Amino acid sequence: MTPLHKARAIVIGGTSGIGASVADTLEVRGVEVIRASRATGLDLTKAAALVNWFKAQGPFDHLIVTAGSQAPGGTFPALDLDAAGAAFDVKFWGSVRAVQAAIPFIRAGGSITLTSGFLARRTTPGTFTKTAMNAALEATVKLLANELAPLRVNAISPGLTDTEAYAALPADKRAAMLSEAAARLPAGRVAQPQDVAAGYLFAIENPSVTGTIVDIDGGALIA
């Protein structure tokens, strides 16, 4: 396993939800973690600022990107393509920008772990943006794992996970949505952020894992 003690990791999206749990999981293992998001002054859509931000961080070992949970839904004929493009700009292009800006600073033996989502490979009407955006990210992960080798590049693909991404829903609607989803899933539960964070730890630690998409979705893809 890649030793984590005293490693440095950057978690973009580390101020909330899955990213915060990844940051906690790494810190418990002695990793120095830099948690970044717009709340800390880092916006993945601002390319020049992103490059300067990585220069200011200096060398580090592991890049994790979990940012970009919002995307417009609705039937495709009526989909707001500008809103879809804006979602792509954060999650897809933002991840790509972060990887490109980070590469010069990632030490030998380091890794990159991006975030997809189960809709990448589950065709569900009304989810064009998430499906297309996450499928593009998964293809990118495999290409970059090949092109950037020996730097390892992976993605974690969460299923429905109980995070702040659903904070805008009224509490009763959120609870009903989560329990209905849990009842449909083979695992019988919706993931907690810690369940998903364990997948990032696996991808970061295991020196033989690259070009891999790790599904942590309660079985959503086989239901």
Ligand SMILES: NC(=O)c1ccc[n+]([C@@H]2O[C@H](COP(=O)([O-])OP(=O)(O)OC[C@H]3O[C@@H](n4cnc5c(N)ncnc54)[C@H](OP(=O)(O)O)[C@@H]3O)[C@@H](O)[C@H]2O)c1
């Ligand atoms: N939760 C689920 O059910 C689920 C299911 C499948 C896939 N996923 C994927 O898992 C990832 C994490 O989701 P989550 O549920 O943990 O979401 P979350 O709780 O909403 O957290 C998203 C994080 O991204 C940051 N962020 C958003 N826009 C940003 C920007 N332009 N620049 C920098 N940081 C930005 C947010 O902080 P600021 O607002 O401060 O910028 C926040 O820290 C996402 O990629 C999501 O698509 C989640």
